[in-house]
Amino acid sequence: MQKLIYCKFLDHEGSPRGRNYTYLSDTEVQVGDFVEVEVAREASSDPEPKRKKVVVTKTDLKPENIHGYETFKDKIKKIKGLWKDEVITDEANTDQMD
Numbered sequence: 001m002q003k004l005i006y007c008k009f010l011d012h013e014g015s016p017r018g019r020n021y022t023y024l025s026d027t028e029v030q031v032g033d034f035v036e037v038e039v040a041r042e043a044s045s046d047p048e049p050k051r052k053k054v055v056v057t058k059t060d061l062k063p064e065n066i067h068g069y070e071t072f073k074d075k076i077k078k079i080k081g082l083w084k085d086e087v088i089t090d091e092a093n094t095d096q097m098d
Contacts, residue, residue, distance in 0.1 A: 004061035007054040016055050024078040029056050034083035053083045
């Protein structure tokens with residue numbers, strides 16, 4: 001079941017800043033969880049939308065408690081899921097045992 005949640009984007013220091021943005025979630029999330037959302041491409045030459053890490057600030061929202069919900073309910077985007085940090089391995093620096 002889809003739930004309405006509030007999320008905030010993170011500043012360059014990783015702290016939540018700005019206003020809450022409304023998203024839909026099929027994933028079970030809690031306040032404080034980091035989730036992945038897609039945002040607009042920075043340039044038309046970008047092959048895919050950018051992914052951003054946002055933090056959940058409120059869950060289980062009721063539509064009647066969201067100011068202006070009726071005007072933008074058809075434009076609400078869905079989160080992609082819980083944020084997964086990418087693990088980058090540098091094979092060139094891996095020590096090999098003989």
